[in-house]
Amino acid sequence: MTVVIWAVLTLGCATAFAGSAPGSEPPARRNRGSAARRPAAREFLQELSEKLNLTDEQKTAVKAILAGEANDIKAVHQDGSLSDEQKQAKTREIREAGREKIKALLTPEQQEKFAEIREEAGQRVREEFQNRLQMLAEQLNLTDEQKTAVKPILAAEVNDIKAVMQDNSLSREQRQSKVADIREASNTKINALLTPEQQAKLAQLKEQAKRPPRRKPARGE
Secondary structure, three states: OHHHHHHHHHHHHHHHHHOOOOOOOOHHHHOOHHHHHOOHHHHHHHHHHHHHOOOHHHHHHHHHHHHHHHHHHHHHHOOOOOOHHHHHHHHHHHHHHHHHHHHHHOOHHHHHHHHHHHHHHHHHHHHHHHHHHHHHHHHHOOOHHHHHHHHHHHHHHHHHHHHHHOOOOOOHHHHHHHHHHHHHHHHHHHHHHOOHHHHHHHHHHHHHHHOOOOOOOOOOO
16 A cells, blocks of 8 residues: 555656656666667657557658757757746647647548547546545545645646656656656645644655565465
């Protein structure tokens, strides 16, 4: 149970976008070297190619769109005149414009599948959000007032993580690092809403979840 609790309390909605949390990849995957560090844009292109059965011409066109998107997002991130909120808003606009350009390259059948993929991703986000809120409420016995205060924190976390995971200008390691920072900031805000007893309980749950699961004894041991 503790492993499930830890996954919900610490990973939150990141699993919907990252596929796995930092440090949680199996050794074989971690040791793939440059393959594990390939840019997010290449991963996204490969996913689209596989799920939408893109032609070589479509792959080339999508690759160019993603490259332009990455350059635009990089420019936004380097713009010191923008606040973090403005950067996030502009990044979302750039990504959405990129998705519309990609959609225009697809056949009607591919467009329908593309819409299904995006809807499925959105559903996973909503489910992760509800799971984390429910877990916090049950394990910490949150009051209705605390639940109301926690909801916008988790909602903001979802948006921030989604922005990071869809940022094609970041490497896999950079995305994982930023997601970890977002989760930590979110947990700090939630912790400030808790009573001392609830804070102690939350710390206890996290500490228990860090321990490796007990190995079931083999028959005859």
